[in-house]
Amino acid sequence: MTDTSNVAVLDDDMDFAPAKERAGAKAAAWGGRGLTVGIGVAAVLTAIGIALWAVQLSGGMVQTAMRNLDSWGLYITMFMFFVGLSAGGLIISSVPKAFGIRGFGGISKVAVMSSIACTVAAIGMVVVDLGQPLRLWELFAYSNLGSPLMWDIIVLGTYLILSCVYLWAQVRAEQGKVSHTALRVISVVALVCAILVHSVTAWIFGLQQGREMWHTALLAPWFVSSALVCGTGLVMCVAAALRAAGYLALDQANLVRLAKLLAAFVLVDLYFFGCDLLTEAFPAAGGLAVVEMLTAGPLAPFFWGEVVLCAVAAVICLVPSLRTTPLMVAAGLCAIVAILCKRVQLLVGGFQIANIGLPGPVGPMTVTGWESGMAGAYQGMVYWPAPIEWGVALGVVALAVLVFLLGVKFLPLRPQD
Amino acid sequence: MVDKRLAIVVDTKRCIACNSCAVACKIENNLPNEVWWNRILNVGGSNMDSPSGTYPNLSMQTITLSCQHCENPACVKVCPVGATYKDPETGVVRQDYDKCIGCRMCMSACPYTGVRSFNWEEPGYHVDFAVGDADVVPHQKHTVEKCTMCWHRLAKDLQPACMEVCIGRARFFGDLNDPESEVSKLIAKRQYIQLLPEMGTKPSVYYLV
Ligand code: SF4
Numbered sequence: 172m173t174d175t176s177n178v179a180v181l182d183d184d185m186d187f188a189p190a191k192e193r194a195g196a197k198a199a200a201w202g203g204r205g206l207t208v209g210i211g212v213a214a215v216l217t218a219i220g221i222a223l224w225a226v227q228l229s230g231g232m233v234q235t236a237m238r239n240l241d242s243w244g245l246y247i248t249m250f251m252f253f254v255g256l257s258a259g260g261l262i263i264s265s266v267p268k269a270f271g272i273r274g275f276g277g278i279s280k281v282a283v284m285s286s287i288a289c290t291v292a293a294i295g296m297v298v299v300d301l302g303q304p305l306r307l308w309e310l311f312a313y314s315n316l317g318s319p320l321m322w323d324i325i326v327l328g329t330y331l332i333l334s335c336v337y338l339w340a341q342v343r344a345e346q347g348k349v350s351h352t353a354l355r356v357i358s359v360v361a362l363v364c365a366i367l368v369h370s371v372t373a374w375i376f377g378l379q380q381g382r383e384m385w386h387t388a389l390l391a392p393w394f395v396s397s398a399l400v401c402g403t404g405l406v407m408c409v410a411a412a413l414r415a416a417g418y419l420a421l422d423q424a425n426l427v428r429l430a431k432l433l434a435a436f437v438l439v440d441l442y443f444f445g446c447d448l449l450t451e452a453f454p455a456a457g458g459l460a461v462v463e464m465l466t467a468g469p470l471a472p473f474f475w476g477e478v479v480l481c482a483v484a485a486v487i488c489l490v491p492s493l494r495t496t497p498l499m500v501a502a503g504l505c506a507i508v509a510i511l512c513k514r515v516q517l518l519v520g521g522f523q524i525a526n527i528g529l530p531g532p533v534g535p536m537t538v539t540g541w542e543s544g545m546a547g548a549y550q551g552m553v554y555w556p557a558p559i560e561w562g563v564a565l566g567v568v569a570l571a572v573l574v575f576l577l578g579v580k581f582l583p584l585r586p587q588d
Numbered sequence: 589m590v591d592k593r594l595a596i597v598v599d600t601k602r603c604i605a606c607n608s609c610a611v612a613c614k615i616e617n618n619l620p621n622e623v624w625w626n627r628i629l630n631v632g633g634s635n636m637d638s639p640s641g642t643y644p645n646l647s648m649q650t651i652t653l654s655c656q657h658c659e660n661p662a663c664v665k666v667c668p669v670g671a672t673y674k675d676p677e678t679g680v681v682r683q684d685y686d687k688c689i690g691c692r693m694c695m696s697a698c699p700y701t702g703v704r705s706f707n708w709e710e711p712g713y714h715v716d717f718a719v720g721d722a723d724v725v726p727h728q729k730h731t732v733e734k735c736t737m738c739w740h741r742l743a744k745d746l747q748p749a750c751m752e753v754c755i756g757r758a759r760f761f762g763d764l765n766d767p768e769s770e771v772s773k774l775i776a777k778r779q780y781i782q783l784l785p786e787m788g789t790k791p792s793v794y795y796l797v
Pocket residue numbers: 654655656657658661662663664681697698699700703704734789
């Protein structure tokens with residue numbers, strides 16, 4: 172590591188003193204009933220989710236819509252999505268500290284808290300997808316270190332711990348207990364880990380030669396860029412919401428800077444998308460089927476949804492006169508939903524094209540829409556979640572919200588005066 | 589002792605798509621309802637007797653599809669706990685139900701559509717007694733399974749059950765590392781195809797054409 176001790180780290184929270192004073196008066200009365208109700212609702216939804224998960228395990232995963240030919244579904248889609256969401260907070264928070272550039276106002280700690288919550292959700296989504304969650308310990312006893320899933324479990328665990336350490340270090344640094352150099356080192360490590368986490372998640376899919384749509388070297392950098400898009404979108408929405416709630420003061424200039432950043436990320440992501448589509452389609456071989464499936468086939472709503480939402484987000488963020496708070500929040504939401512569409516395309520797209528599509532015996536465990544035979548099952552989207560999957564997934568999301576709200580309530584995440 | 593490379597050779601010219609091998613597999617391994625480790629795919633259409641082509645140039649073409657026991661198996665590489673693994677002495681790709689955590693990583697990885705199946709519910713059976721060989725490992729809910737090359741029979745020096753019942757005598761089994769074996773000789777003198785060779789998995793199932 173190079174010598175960082177003589178480089179001053181700019182503290183995010185020093186920048187905007189007047190704004191902070193304004194918020195000061197409101198702050199005293201903050202954290203009231205609304206938050207408690209929110210925590211209560213999240214807790215109840217989490218409990219319902221856990222109950223549904225128990226139903227899924229005892230009655231069998233036959234209650235989900237997943238089947239042998241589309242063996243992953245909503246849970247793994249949401250897993251990809253939440254891994255991505257978790258990026259934004261950590262990166263927005265650590266990049267300024269790691270590189271000693273100006274931060275984004277007092278949102279650093281809240282941003283990391285949102286990362287932690289999203290990582291919890293990502294891990295939760297994998298766990299509810301397992302057929303034998305009680306055998307999770309085997310991952311550590313019999314680890315096959317060659318498996319991308321194993322890498323992901325290791326990196327994701329490290330990432331969660333590191334995010335917590337990073338948050339703790341920020342709090343301690345404000346109290347003067349942790350030096351800025353130490354904080355800077357932690358933020359660099361956290362940043363590297365964040366990039367790793369997305370790459371490794373991409374490799375779960377991208378290293379599989381058996382699925383045309385997934386098998387591309389671009390997938391890892393693309394996952395990073397998509398993560399930056401939806402992560403930045405999330406931070407913008409959270410920051411604006413917390414400001415509206417009077418939790419923290421945030422200078423409009425910082426929101427605008429986030430929006431500009433979002434625009435850049437969206438454009439990079441779209442660029443990758445274009446590169447990938449061209450490379451798939453150009454040889455007019457197997458990849459053409461993938462492109463047709465996306466642009467005109469069963470996944471078209473999600474494909475065009477992503478493209479349009481990304482375009483809307485980019486336009487809002489690039490045109491100065493459009494950068495009002497409501498529109499910027501809308502851009503953030505567009506970015507998040509766009510990446511969700513992307514995740515659906517990736518997951519369902521991987522199963523939508525069967526390598527060996529010859530007709531054979533089809534039964535209720537073969538494929539989701541088995542009643543109409545193989546051809547019928549692949550007519551529309553090969554997979555669409557069953558009610559129990561929505562319920563369990565909602566429970567996991569509620570758990571993440573619960574973690575976040577508890578953090579907001581009990582941890583010193585607000586900018587220090 | 590030299591390691592074996594056990595392989596299956598199917599003569600598609602002799603296969604009459606009678607489904608006997610699929611049924612033998614089902615019974616021998618006491619497969620739960622809706623589980624088929626070996627399936628007969630008909631090139632001509634979803635009806636088992638539909639021909640392919642247009643009249644009068646019709647032909648019957650079928651492929652029996654089960655785990656290809658790949659020399660370079662995609663499934664083994666991705667299993668996080670080593671529940672699916674290759675037996676070094678025989679080349680058979682095996683599955684340990686007790687270890688499988690049900691992540692279904694292997695099902696995504698395997699290029700051969702549908703050869704792996706997951707028990708989406710508690711295994712159920714149409715008859716209330718176990719059929720087939722007593723040495724077959726019991727099936728488990730929420731774990732992945734597939735063709736074992738009749739591992740329990742190999743242990744007794746028997747051929748897989750699907751070999752014995754084939755009416756057209758279209759199925760052959762043996763060690764490809766032994767140049768004198770029937771399978772080695774067949775693929776030496778006949779033309780064959782392998783499924784999805786471009787995937788690089790090097791399947792151990794050969795289809796004579
Ligand atoms: S056919 Fe599929 S399941 Fe069987 S060894 Fe090859 S990759 Fe594995």
